[in-house]
Amino acid sequence: MARESTCRFAILGMLCREPMNGYGLRSAIERSVGHFWQESYGNLYPTLDRMAEERLVELDPEEPSQGGRVRKVYRVTTAGRAALAEWLRRPTLPHVERNELLLKLFFGAQVGSEDSLAHVERSRAEAEGLLATLRLIDEDVRQSRRNDPELAYQHLSIRAGLLGLEAHLRWCDEAHEALQRLTGSTKKRGSR
Structure with missing residues (x-):
């Protein structure tokens, strides 16, 4: 059985705490779970896009940032909360460390x-x-x-x-x- 990417569940868990943009998510992950879980920007943004397509997250109304660019702020949906809860209840898969x-x-x-x-x-x-x-x-x-x-x-x-x-x-x-x-x-x- 192929392992499911857990990046999506790290994102859902963080967004359950508060809505955030991609940079905020990466920073929140580093500050809170960074000692045992890390996500790269290269993985974070495509995962957010897929999750938006799957309606697990949605974009808040667009907010312009200080530089005038539009900030994409994501929030978890009801379906996203349900997906996270279902994943949290599953047994963890064995982990082999690569050291x-x-x-x-x-x-x-x-x-x-x-x-x-x-x-x-x-x-x-x-x-x-x-x-x-x-x-x-x-x-x-x-x-x-x-x-x-x-x-x-x-x-x-x-x-x-x-x-x-x-x-x-x-x-x-x-x-x-x-x-x-x-x-x-x-x-x-x-x-x-």
Whole structure:
């Protein structure tokens, strides 16, 4: 069975919160679910057009923007809300992660431990930055949306991101130690 594009459901979920244009949707996705879900403009706009044809979303009356161009603001329709609710009730499909770092480490013996060590160090630095950003998002969401009934649901995904990044940092430390030992043993063997 082919996987259905979930871009449409990310869009519907965001539009259930408030009407938005494409740029606003992309920004809202980045600010709220960006740590586990991303959409490109190249995918977002064609999906919005298809959803409008399917009457899952509709355009608000056209609003001129500051530059005089017309802004296309989308809102979810009753059919769109029903499609989102039906999708939310379906069981999730198994997910296999595509992780380039792990793939490179798996085959790392082909180039040696120094290159693998550099990959792990970069990944750790990146994860530290993401963790700091996600902690700020978590604090902001909990403060600004304190009385929002959706907060408990949204916090579950934020919490998964926080715990996942913390686990990744612990793994990076373990991988760093293991690769350092390999680097030491390789240098000893090469110096004989």
